[in-house]
Amino acid sequence: MQRTTRLQGKKRQKTPWSAYLYVFPMVVLMGVFIYYPIFVNFYYTLYNFSAFSLSHTFVGLGNIRLLLSDPVIATALRNNIFYCLISIGFQVLLALGLAFILEEPLYRRFSTVFRTTYFIPVLISMTIVAMLFMQILSPRGLLNSFLSLFGGKVRTGWLGRSSSAIFCAIFMSQWHSMGYTTMLFIVDIQKIPTELLEAAEIDGANRIQRFLKIVVPLVREMFFVVMVTTVSGAFLVFNDVYVLTRGGPGNSSTTLAVYMYDMAFTQDRMGYASTIAILMFVICVILALTQRRLLRTGKG
């Protein structure tokens, strides 16, 4: 793509001013709403301030020191890591397997129905999904009345126990998003020439061999794309937890983003909230770089 741009460039007329006019709105918009806030965020961590006053107190690295010793940050990080690991299991590994199965000729006659149904939750806003799951998981909810069918009256408050609340959010999130990554893998698997899979079969490769030796290497790039989005999504997760549990009970199911929101907009500690934002930023950059490196060495 770059080469054609360069070739075309040579034929170009010299009218740079209108060119600047064309890109101007984009530059201003992204400058004001993305780049300026990102950079200023670093500066904000050095201060303590509240949303509606102009007074800033310089605290230097105080916020970072606070961050490192804050037990809630540890809980949040732990929850984000759970989120990440379980999401990799479902939305990356299982979804890839599922996509392969749905593309197998054996299941083809059902696969349209399955594929479309699995995709429906993706279309529904997380707020709606979370409110639905609050009713499913409530003490007198659908899940408990289902479990009661197997004997006894189950009245567990799944969202009210600090041991289970975060896992409710995590599994709800898998319910919501697995269809999306499955769809991405299906689109990619459909690009594989069928001759390749048929040839492998003639050579005697069974289903598992076809999956591991042909499909997996060929969808490798999509695999990494999905991996990056899933992992960074897991460290940024907000909506799911905020609507379902608000981070509670206590702070047991909080995540970095929910805790940041709490600090900023309920406790009005804007400087500290910015510091949490920086922590998320650093985590995402490190993960993205590691994954890029993994992808590159994987290619070579």
Add this chain to the structure above:
Amino acid sequence: MKKVTCSVKKKKIGFPKFNSSRNQWTLGTVIILFFLLVYFVLVIYPLIWMILSSLKTEREFFRNIWGFPAEFQWENYSKAWSMGISDYFLNSVFVTACTIATTISIAVLAAFGLVLYDFKGKNLILLLGMGGMMFSAQVALIPLYRVIQNLRIHDTYWAMILPYTAFRMSISLLLIRSYFLSIPREMYESGVIDGCSSLGILYHIYLPMSKPILLTVSILIAYYSWNEFLFSIIFIDSRALKTIPSGLMVFRDALNTDYALLFAGLTISALPMVLLFILMQKQFIRGLSSGAVKG
């Protein structure tokens, strides 16, 4: 006679055992089918339950959590609609439409400038334009809140439309630009010969040719702004301006325990995207999968 020879030939040439192992049902494949069905039920049942519950009375919902409603309470829907859902719904439509319009216009202009001209700093601007994908809203939230306050657009529609536009800009630019690159430059030159201004060329030649990608991008933007939650709870305070995702929070808090009504509200809110998907499945899938090319 002819027919007979033909069929004989086919039998000899064809691969007799060709699809056999892929098309045979074994214990393993049946177990897999069983799990596909379980997942199918896990996905569809909560949604059916939501719809069924939305048609019950409040008492019925608690007494009979599994069953069908004795009588379909359709008025739950009109009640929910008039209890605020209508406002949120229209706000969502308005904000989504505006976001699509602003994002597409700005991205089209920028893509056109970047594809057709050479100028100083072009690569930097391209990098800035694409780089937005690496940053998520959460990371810039607090300064962004300040920016919104200082621009005096806090608690207005602009407080959603402008940030949404900014955060959807990179992916839209990426898709539109690569589409523009595939349009032969002769189209531009023929426009110049006909005495068209560059804006005219964009409007009369490039835009009509780019309809498919513009549709894809619009779906991608609509999906995002219809479901966006974080900005809309932070930048909007007035109930009258809230979109569906944030408005539902208010709706729920106002209801106490009338869950049937809540479910009616949820169903109404979920419907538009599902309908859009059913109507435009192909474009939808194309939009979301090209939106994922992030890495």
